[in-house]
Amino acid sequence: MQKEHNLSKNQKIIFDLIDKSGEPMKAYSILFNVQKKGIKAPLQVYRALDKLVEIGKIHKIESRNAFIACQNSSCQVSKATAFSICESCENVSEISNSKLSKYLSNFSDDSGMKYSKYNLEFFGLCKRCKSK
Amino acid sequence: MQKEHNLSKNQKIIFDLIDKSGEPMKAYSILFNVQKKGIKAPLQVYRALDKLVEIGKIHKIESRNAFIACQNSSCQVSKATAFSICESCENVSEISNSKLSKYLSNFSDDSGMKYSKYNLEFFGLCKRCKSK
DNA sequence: TTATAAATGTTATATTATTACATAACGTTA
């Protein structure tokens, strides 16, 4: 069961935009798109993004400096994220694979470190781009 | 067997610096440290970094925008990287675990995508920081 | 040698993200 978070005004505007776009969006592209709604400064965007990441509504694609809406409806996994990224068309999708997430969540090595969080990014060619 | 790459002058200066530091270094900190060796501009640093990443001598820690020397002596894994990152002291080390790398290299899902590369970053508290 | 690719040097600029400070709105509980 996911905790309900009441998004603030700016958070809602920015989440809706990212969610509707369906693809990773960059901070300044978000800024450009929400200026007509009164959000004028980078910091307003970054603050909303920080919060949305924190509560798991969006994730940051680190290799792309971009943000995508969480695609796992029942997302306990804001701390356990995996993505596939097409290096040709830049399509990104969130991997939802319980075996993978179990394997990684339970992973431990001999370093004595307890892992509480991970982010995995796979790269390759998507079906469409492969067949070109 | 890893291919020998003859590093160019700038590549060697920058690799040696990163390698000796033993920890992730940021591009502009690298720049500052090599200015006395005649490397004056960001682009000179970024070009060397790009090449060193390409040939697997260093890796980029995406979540930190920093670069660390490869810690796997026999590194075929420039396209299959895993790191553990302490969120308290920011210590980073490269995970060398053949089960993990096999599991991830062979991973496939029903998306029809063939993954040729991955990067995994684990977060948590290292032994030292845990016991504080 | 001659051509090709790889690397370098330099200036300017683009992109991504944070600091600092002031104010306003919200949620809790006395």
Place this chain on the structure above:
DNA sequence: TAACGTTATGTAATAATATAACATTTATAA
């Protein structure tokens, strides 16, 4: 409701990260 602490907002300035464009030089190899 009043007071308090927390969260969110507004705004300006600036820091940090990364690339574009162009000229030149050096290495590799046919």
